[in-house]
Amino acid sequence: KAGVTQTPRYLIKTRGQQVTLSCSPISGHRSVSWYQQTPGQGLQFLFEYFSETQRNKGNFPGRFSGRQFSNSRSEMNVSTLELGDSALYLCASSLGTGRGEQYFGPGTRLTVT
Amino acid sequence: ILNVEQSPQSLHVQEGDSTNFTCSFPSSNFYALHWYRWETAKSPEALFVMTLNGDEKKKGRISATLNTKEGYSYLYIKGSQPEDSATYLCAKYSGGGADGLTFGKGTHLIIQP
Numbered sequence: 001k002a003g004v005t006q007t008p009r010y011l012i013k014t015r016g017q018q019v020t021l022s023c024s025p026i027s028g029h030r031s032v033s034w035y036q037q038t039p040g041q042g043l044q045f046l047f048e049y050f051s052e053t054q055r056n057k058g059n060f061p062g063r064f065s066g067r068q069f070s071n072s073r074s075e076m077n078v079s080t081l082e083l084g085d086s087a088l089y090l091c092a093s094s095l096g097t098g099r100g101e102q103y104f105g106p107g108t109r110l111t112v113t
Numbered sequence: 114i115l116n117v118e119q120s121p122q123s124l125h126v127q128e129g130d131s132t133n134f135t136c137s138f139p140s141s142n143f144y145a146l147h148w149y150r151w152e153t154a155k156s157p158e159a160l161f162v163m164t165l166n167g168d169e170k171k172k173g174r175i176s177a178t179l180n181t182k183e184g185y186s187y188l189y190i191k192g193s194q195p196e197d198s199a200t201y202l203c204a205k206y207s208g209g210g211a212d213g214l215t216f217g218k219g220t221h222l223i224i225q226p
Contacts, residue, residue: 003156004156033213033214035214035216042202042216042217042218042219043157043202043204043216044216045213045214045215045216047213048213056213058213090156090157092157099144099145099162099164099206100162101147101159101162102147102159102214103159104149104156104157104158105156106155106156107156
């Protein structure tokens with residue numbers, strides 16, 4: 001069974017630009033969650049999509065958005081990038097019950113200059 | 114306790130010794146408690162998902178216990194091996210709303226040969 005994949009793996013952008021990250025979940029998983037990992041804050045929940053609908057959202061500004069397609073693949077978009085958006089962005093897929101484990105992708109390392 | 118907290122922040126253990134660390138979380142709105150192991154240059158990997166007060170789970174030399182009434186979970190590693198070196202994360206799932214998985218900042222475990 002193929003694991004969770006994320007593209008691109010590394011990205012360098014400048015302030016003010018926008019970026020789109022992609023996540024392909026494990027086959028059969030309908031839930032995709034996105035997390036931001038920074039050295040000081042640890043893993044922070046961004047949002048979760050289940051069957052193309054945003055089901056949960058963390059405390060991030062509206063510049064962070066996402067969507068999910070009918071094949072469960074998900075994209076995350078960050079507009080008007082700020083230096084503080086530099087982080088590792090992880091996605092995780094699961095069956096979506098909350099009681100099941102999440103399977104994480106390798107992450108996208110975003111650097112904003 | 115308002116957030117998920119883990120202690121200690123880091124830990125050095127001699128190979129062969131046993132060790133344990135703590136995850137504390139708000140006992141209200143509890144749905145599930147997750148444990149993940151995150152090795153350097155890899156993705157977080159699920160160890161356990163625990164839902165019931167008094168739950169005990171075991172996987173090889175690693176085990177975990179859960180007390181939902183007082184809001185804590187312990188992770189135990191018996192006979193530590195160098196491959197156990199990793200950051201161990203716990204996360205609380207509150208069943209919806211704006212939370213998703215709320216992670217602690219992790220315990221960084223280093224096994225010394």
